[in-house]
Amino acid sequence: MDPQAKNLTAEESLAIITTMISDAQGKVQRNSFFFLFWGWVVAVANIGFYILIQAGVEHPYLIWTITIPAWIFTIIKMLRRKHERVAKSHFDYISSWLWMSFGVIIFTLVFFGGKINYQLTPVILIVSSIPTFVSGIIVRFKPLVAGGIAFWICGVIAFLVPFDTQPLIGGVAIICGYLIPGYILKYKTDKA
Secondary structure, eight states: OOTTOOOOOHHHHHHHHHHHHHHHHHHHHHTHHHHHHHHHHHHHHHHHHHHHHHTTOSOGGGGGGGHHHHHHHHHHHHHHHHTTOOOOOHHHHHHHHHHHHHHHHHHHHHHTGGGGTTOHHHHHHHHHHHHHHHHHHHHTOHHHHHHHHHHHHHHHHHHHSOGGGHHHHHHHHHIIIIIHHHHHHHHHHHHO
């Protein structure tokens, strides 16, 4: 530690923490696009999967291939936005790794889904509750916290319903967990 470092008062420390949280909230608001984009992609995939199952389509899971161009689009958009970032706070660092680890877990679950007879929906919903809930806590945004809780509740419900109903529960979870908080964030951003 630098011997010349100034000892902060409680008020100064609180002001720094408040500024960091405010900055993180602003970045989350600017990133409402990703909550909305992925909310719609996954909601359409879930509800489409449910409809295709009910219609007796032979390979209804193929609807999930819509996520491939969505990932490509997301990566390109994130790389373009990377140039906009000026400073990265500790909250940004934590959030980035939280969501990256979430992506790795989802990829792993999908890749090894056959090991659990492709009963992925309940597990993915419960895992989705973690980064959503924690992100809401980090930025002190109650709709995102509620979205994380909604993911967990829908994950529990998905364990209790038949396989062919699980995608419908997944669609509801996405609406409550991503779309509603995403539109609230967008509204707050547009209003600011």
